[in-house]
Amino acid sequence: MDSDDDMHDANDVESMDEDFYSGEADDYYNSDNADVDDYEFVEDADADSDVFTARRHQQNYIILKEEDIRQRQENDITGVAGVLSIPRDAAITLLRHYNWSVSKVHDAWFSDEDRVRKAVGLLAKPVVEHPNLREFTCGICFESHQRDKIMSVACGHPFCITCWAGYISTSIIDGPGCLTLRCPDPSCGAAVGQDMINLLARKEEKAKYSQYLLRSYIEDNRKTKWCPAPGCEYAVEFAAGSEGYDVSCLCSFNFCWNCTEEAHRPVDCGTVGRWIMKNSAESENMNWILANSKPCPKCKRPIEKNQGCMHMTCTPPCKFEFCWLCLGAWTDHGERTGGFYACNRYEAAKQEGAYDEAERRREMAKNSLERYTHYYERWASNQSSRQKALADLHQMQTVHLDILSDAQCQPESQLKFIIEAWQQIVECRRVLKWTYAYGYYLAEYEHAKKQFFEYLQGEAESGLERLHQCAEKELHQFLDDESPSSNFNDFRTKLAGLTSVTRNYFENLVRALENGLSDVESHGGCSRAASSKNGGSSKASRGGGRGKGIASTRAGCSRTDDASHWSCDQCTYANARSATTCKMCQHRR
Amino acid sequence: MQTSRARLFKEYKEVQREKGADPDIQLVCDDSNIFKWTALIKGPSETPFEGGVFQLAFAIPEQYPLQPPQVRFLTKIFHPNVHFKTGEICLDILKNAWSPAWTLQSVCRAIIALMAHPEPDSPLNCDSGNLLRSGDVRGYQSMARMYTRLAAMPKKG
Ligand SMILES: [Zn+2]
Ligand SMILES: [Zn+2]
Ligand SMILES: [Zn+2]
Ligand SMILES: [Zn+2]
Numbered sequence: 190m191d192s193d194d195d196m197h198d199a200n201d202v203e204s205m206d207e208d209f210y211s212g213e214a215d216d217y218y219n220s221d222n223a224d225v226d227d228y229e230f231v232e233d234a235d236a237d238s239d240v241f242t243a244r245r246h247q248q249n250y251i252i253l254k255e256e257d258i259r260q261r262q263e264n265d266i267t268g269v270a271g272v273l274s275i276p277r278d279a280a281i282t283l284l285r286h287y288n289w290s291v292s293k294v295h296d297a298w299f300s301d302e303d304r305v306r307k308a309v310g311l312l313a314k315p316v317v318e319h320p321n322l323r324e325f326t327c328g329i330c331f332e333s334h335q336r337d338k339i340m341s342v343a344c345g346h347p348f349c350i351t352c353w354a355g356y357i358s359t360s361i362i363d364g365p366g367c368l369t370l371r372c373p374d375p376s377c378g379a380a381v382g383q384d385m386i387n388l389l390a391r392k393e394e395k396a397k398y399s400q401y402l403l404r405s406y407i408e409d410n411r412k413t414k415w416c417p418a419p420g421c422e423y424a425v426e427f428a429a430g431s432e433g434y435d436v437s438c439l440c441s442f443n444f445c446w447n448c449t450e451e452a453h454r455p456v457d458c459g460t461v462g463r464w465i466m467k468n469s470a471e472s473e474n475m476n477w478i479l480a481n482s483k484p485c486p487k488c489k490r491p492i493e494k495n496q497g498c499m500h501m502t503c504t505p506p507c508k509f510e511f512c513w514l515c516l517g518a519w520t521d522h523g524e525r526t527g528g529f530y531a532c533n534r535y536e537a538a539k540q541e542g543a544y545d546e547a548e549r550r551r552e553m554a555k556n557s558l559e560r561y562t563h564y565y566e567r568w569a570s571n572q573s574s575r576q577k578a579l580a581d582l583h584q585m586q587t588v589h590l591d592i593l594s595d596a597q598c599q600p601e602s603q604l605k606f607i608i609e610a611w612q613q614i615v616e617c618r619r620v621l622k623w624t625y626a627y628g629y630y631l632a633e634y635e636h637a638k639k640q641f642f643e644y645l646q647g648e649a650e651s652g653l654e655r656l657h658q659c660a661e662k663e664l665h666q667f668l669d670d671e672s673p674s675s676n677f678n679d680f681r682t683k684l685a686g687l688t689s690v691t692r693n694y695f696e697n698l699v700r701a702l703e704n705g706l707s708d709v710e711s712h713g714g715c716s717r718a719a720s721s722k723n724g725g726s727s728k729a730s731r732g733g734g735r736g737k738g739i740a741s742t743r744a745g746c747s748r749t750d751d752a753s754h755w756s757c758d759q760c761t762y763a764n765a766r767s768a769t770t771c772k773m774c775q776h777r778r
Numbered sequence: 779m780q781t782s783r784a785r786l787f788k789e790y791k792e793v794q795r796e797k798g799a800d801p802d803i804q805l806v807c808d809d810s811n812i813f814k815w816t817a818l819i820k821g822p823s824e825t826p827f828e829g830g831v832f833q834l835a836f837a838i839p840e841q842y843p844l845q846p847p848q849v850r851f852l853t854k855i856f857h858p859n860v861h862f863k864t865g866e867i868c869l870d871i872l873k874n875a876w877s878p879a880w881t882l883q884s885v886c887r888a889i890i891a892l893m894a895h896p897e898p899d900s901p902l903n904c905d906s907g908n909l910l911r912s913g914d915v916r917g918y919q920s921m922a923r924m925y926t927r928l929a930a931m932p933k934k935g
């Protein structure tokens with residue numbers, strides 16, 4: 190691509206803060222090791238850096254490492270045990286029951302201790318008193334045993350050590366339900382706590398139990414979640430009332446707190462959910478696994494259906510009861526289905542469906558599939574483009590920056606602008622990817638909106654291509670230089686400028702889409718000016734992004750100011766006449 | 779394996795000793811396999827199953843009693859929580875509410891209780907469940923009684 194006719198020229202680099210080139214932004218990168226605290230609010234880390242002021246959302250969350258989690262859990266347990274004057278394992282049982290909320294435990298305990306004890310199975314005294322027997326009959330194997338081979342929890346029901354060990358082992362193998370284990374006697378609800386587990390379980394079972402306990406601390410607590418990145422073991426604590434949902438984990442994965450999918454601004458969680466469902470529905474073909482296991486609608490763990498019954502109960506501790514057919518909660522089944530168990534009738538009705546409709550349906554299916562394919566391809570190619578950019582960013586950080594520093598005699602701290610550029614590319618690919626899900630769900634009849642959207646998306650694509658190109662291709666020539674190149678400073682200016690302009694553009698795009706393109710009524714559809722110079726440069730488009738849909742809707746729009754708009758000199762965006770600065774790039778008229 | 783065999787043998791001896799103590803339940807161990815049992819249970823009175831005798835088949839896993847036995851009706855029965863074709867039973871104590879302190883005898887008692895108190899909200903037999911859910915108790919009872927007569931009563935003459 191010819192850099193001379195870039196619509197985003199690098200003018201506004203001059204206006205940028207000098208700190209951008211100095212080493213001051215380093216604080217951000219070094220703050221991880223700072224001795225401030227074990228963990229810190231991320232917002233503190235970059236508050237001092239102008240480079241990051243572009244991040245509008247306050248980050249009210251803390252990333253927790255395993256040590257942090259264990260430490261907090263231990264503090265909560267010893268705290269509750271101390272305040273309530275109860276043993277440690279009783280405190281664990283209580284905390285687990287109240288989803289690890291210390292205040293809820295206190296409230297419940299001090300308002301009605303007896304009721305709480307009953308609910309969680311912490312008996313104050315035994316229900317069966319042991320007379321001075323020398324032999325007991327175990328309630329599981331029915332054999333008689335010497336007193337020293339018999340154990341019981343607070344209730345006093347006698348079971349032999351071997352049967353206890355088997356009982357405990359079975360429940361640990363069955364899963365995290367072992368955390369709420371009760372006395373084997375069906376009429377008794379006495380809790381079996383960690384002290385009993387530690388006495389009787391094997392080493393690997395104890396480890397598994399303690400792992401479940403740790404998991405429970407994160408998963409049952411409404412304020413914490415695991416980072417969903419595969420292999421990542423960090424957790425996130427999220428403060429209520431935060432503005433945005435985006436969380437950036439220390440493993441560098443960005444995700445949405447609300448739905449735990451990868452960060453997806455500007456698209457909302459519901460759209461993401463539908464899109465992901467759609468994708469899997471289209472790609473999976475009657476898979477046996479899919480047919481026989483479904484994610485629990487509450488906890489998302491796959492539940493296998495191995496019984497004829499439609500009434501599913503998720504494994505403990507979730508225990509959510511749902512309907513296999515419609516995935517609705519079992520409790521609201523009666524009313525919603527008119528008192529009938531009708532969920533299974535749907536399939537039958539569909540199979541018997543009127544034959545004369547078949548053709549019309551097939552036609553509709555074909556059209557909708559084509560439409561879907563259009564958006565999906567673009568969504569997916571931006572995704573893979575983003576993966577590639579992530580890999581390039583890594584390569585840059587680990588290998589190329591070193592080489593470049595030597596070749597151009599530049600301290601690495603002054604090459605941060607390259608990393609910035611790559612981080613921006615990764616972020617933009619992410620946004621762009623989700624604009625395709627956005628586009629797919631944008632109603633066909635909202636003509637003006639759709640046109641405006643496609644225009645914005647097209648500009649975003651081409652702007653990003655320019656940045657990507659510059660960071661990828663133009664940079665390479667400087668790697669092989671024998672001696673420092675005189676052009677390097679120009680390159681710096683250009684790349685930093687493109688990064689800044691692209692960041693602005695994308696932030697405005699995100700904002701516009703999050704507002705549901707509410708400006709579109711005042712602007713009207715086709716007066717949006719197309720960037721005539723770059724409109725046809727689709728061959729440069731690596732992501733495969735600019736579809737024919739965009740090209741056709743943009744055709745016929747010429748880049749002329751009409752009475753109600755002025756076209757920005759810097760980015761070509763058509764602004765309302767009343768505006769004095771460009772809505773997209775803040776350039777003055 | 780050894781544990782489950784020993785435990786089942788205990789239950790076997792208990793059944794022999796207590797023969798006739800509970801006239802509604804008759805538990806029989808297979809002649810050659812202690813992990814296979816059958817039971818004959820009487821339909822509880824004041825239910826559409828009254829007067830019927832129902833046969834249950836038990837398949838007992840090696841991890842018994844840490845794992846529950848598998849039980850199904852061999853006799854056809856029209857009941858919301860019993861699969862009409864396979865005889866499968868939807869009962870919490872046979873699934874996640876199992877306790878190793880239960881016995882085959884107590885499972886039989888729980889099944890008799892289920893016959894008297896169906897749970898139409900977790901139906902394995904949708905037709906039967908729907909009748910009860912829609913409040914058509916008479917319809918349910920007459921269907922259930924008809925199947926009891928057809929399948930669970932000795933043919934006369
Ligand atoms: Zn007990
Ligand atoms: Zn025992
Ligand atoms: Zn992570
Ligand atoms: Zn979300």
Ligand SMILES: [Zn+2]
Pocket residue numbers: 485486487488489490503504507508509
């Ligand atoms: Zn679940």
Ligand SMILES: [Zn+2]
Pocket residue numbers: 498499500501868900901902
């Ligand atoms: Zn069921």
Ligand SMILES: [Zn+2]
Pocket residue numbers: 757758759760761762771772773774775776
């Ligand atoms: Zn502009």
